[in-house]
Amino acid sequence: MEKYQQVIDELIKFRNERDWEQFHDSKNLALAISIEAAELNELFLWKKDNESENVKIDKIKEELADILSFSFLLAEKHNLDIFEIVLEKIKRNGEKYPVEKAKGTAKKYDEL
Amino acid sequence: MEKYQQVIDELIKFRNERDWEQFHDSKNLALAISIEAAELNELFLWKKDNESENVKIDKIKEELADILSFSFLLAEKHNLDIFEIVLEKIKRNGEKYPVEKAKGTAKKYDEL
Amino acid sequence: MEKYQQVIDELIKFRNERDWEQFHDSKNLALAISIEAAELNELFLWKKDNESENVKIDKIKEELADILSFSFLLAEKHNLDIFEIVLEKIKRNGEKYPVEKAKGTAKKYDEL
Amino acid sequence: MEKYQQVIDELIKFRNERDWEQFHDSKNLALAISIEAAELNELFLWKKDNESENVKIDKIKEELADILSFSFLLAEKHNLDIFEIVLEKIKRNGEKYPVEKAKGTAKKYDEL
Numbered sequence: 147m148e149k150y151q152q153v154i155d156e157l158i159k160f161r162n163e164r165d166w167e168q169f170h171d172s173k174n175l176a177l178a179i180s181i182e183a184a185e186l187n188e189l190f191l192w193k194k195d196n197e198s199e200n201v202k203i204d205k206i207k208e209e210l211a212d213i214l215s216f217s218f219l220l221a222e223k224h225n226l227d228i229f230e231i232v233l234e235k236i237k238r239n240g241e242k243y244p245v246e247k248a249k250g251t252a253k254k255y256d257e258l
Numbered sequence: 259m260e261k262y263q264q265v266i267d268e269l270i271k272f273r274n275e276r277d278w279e280q281f282h283d284s285k286n287l288a289l290a291i292s293i294e295a296a297e298l299n300e301l302f303l304w305k306k307d308n309e310s311e312n313v314k315i316d317k318i319k320e321e322l323a324d325i326l327s328f329s330f331l332l333a334e335k336h337n338l339d340i341f342e343i344v345l346e347k348i349k350r351n352g353e354k355y356p357v358e359k360a361k362g363t364a365k366k367y368d369e370l
Numbered sequence: 371m372e373k374y375q376q377v378i379d380e381l382i383k384f385r386n387e388r389d390w391e392q393f394h395d396s397k398n399l400a401l402a403i404s405i406e407a408a409e410l411n412e413l414f415l416w417k418k419d420n421e422s423e424n425v426k427i428d429k430i431k432e433e434l435a436d437i438l439s440f441s442f443l444l445a446e447k448h449n450l451d452i453f454e455i456v457l458e459k460i461k462r463n464g465e466k467y468p469v470e471k472a473k474g475t476a477k478k479y480d481e482l
Numbered sequence: 483m484e485k486y487q488q489v490i491d492e493l494i495k496f497r498n499e500r501d502w503e504q505f506h507d508s509k510n511l512a513l514a515i516s517i518e519a520a521e522l523n524e525l526f527l528w529k530k531d532n533e534s535e536n537v538k539i540d541k542i543k544e545e546l547a548d549i550l551s552f553s554f555l556l557a558e559k560h561n562l563d564i565f566e567i568v569l570e571k572i573k574r575n576g577e578k579y580p581v582e583k584a585k586g587t588a589k590k591y592d593e594l
């Protein structure tokens with residue numbers, strides 16, 4: 147069995163055992179992703195560039211796992227294949243950020 | 259080849275062709291996740307419960323793909339297995355949210 | 371003395387007594403606003419429309435105070451008059467959202 | 483007339499002319515603050531410490547004005563005095579962050 151499917155199955159089992167699907171509309175799942183993302187960011191708050199890699203890996207793990215969990219649940223709700231949608235996005239980004247213009251600069255595509 | 263590895267390889271190829279690794283410290287990757295999460299949330303802003311599922315799937319796809327891309331890059335940077343960290347988190351959450359207490363309620367674990 | 375000036379003075383006194391100005395670059399202040407905003411949002415997570423006004427006012431107060439504090443500090447850093455910038459924005463929004471087009475709809479200006 | 487009251491009056495006039503109060507429940511206002519905060523943060527994305535103050539002031543102004551507008555509307559909805567709640571929070575923070583422990587460190591209160 148593929149690993150991703152196993153993870154999705156565990157997430158859904160966890161959710162269903164607690165009868166939580168009633169709370170998991172798309173809007174609230176999106177909000178949950180955003181709240182977990184803020185918790186990840188809090189690990190880096192007030193850090194200077196040269197301290198940005200000193201954050202405890204255990205904390206990064208936890209917050210990233212939360213972001214991924216809610217992202218997977220939102221993908222599953224809409225029957226999205228997380229790998230396909232990323233591959234498609236990379237392709238679209240290739241058009242927005244052609245190598246010759248985007249190389250070495252962090253500018254947004256509309257400023258290139 | 260596993261699908262996840264293929265996606266990671268594409269993300270890194272895309273990044274390296276543009277010489278963008280210099281921008282991808284952990285703090286900025288975390289910030290990027292959070293900004294993409296806000297763009298996902300914007301799709302649902304001002305929507306009532308009964309409109310929350312009317313959002314165009316193409317937009318959800320795009321924003322979710324962005325969140326996943328930066329999450330995968332952050333995981334890769336720290337050699338984290340995205341599936342393992344989610345499985346571990348589900349286990350820990352099982353202790354924080356025991357079925358008999360958490361069933362049918364959206365309360366946070368410290369209020370159960 | 372104007373009330374806003376008094377608040378700013380207290381915020382700066384608090385910051386300076388702790389020697390925290392060194393951490394308060396614009397990027398980190400912006401990040402702090404966003405983290406506090408997520409804490410405010412967490413109060414409403416998983417709530418349905420009809421429960422959205424049941425959140426304890428004391429918690430809203432606290433999180434809103436945090437958002438305002440960091441917003442005031444960022445404004446002060448850049449010598450921005452918080453009242454003037456809001457009045458200017460209202461004017462600009464009036465052009466983006468003319469009454470006859472925007473009335474009764476939550477659409478974004480580029481979809482009107 | 484006090485400046486803050488004038489701003490609130492303008493915000494409410496703007497909202498009422500467009501019949502937007504129906505969208506401004508607390509949950510959506512909080513979400514709006516958070517989305518505007520992310521737009522503010524986007525101005526600093528990928529910036530290093532030494533570039534963090536190079537962001538165009540006009541953009542900071544606009545995003546900060548949006549954050550403040552929705553914060554004022556949320557405060558007004560709950561009859562909160564924005565100055566009082568910040569002053570109260572400063573007092574509470576003084577207890578969480580006593581000068582002798584917090585001076586010169588960006589640690590969170592539970593790690594002091």
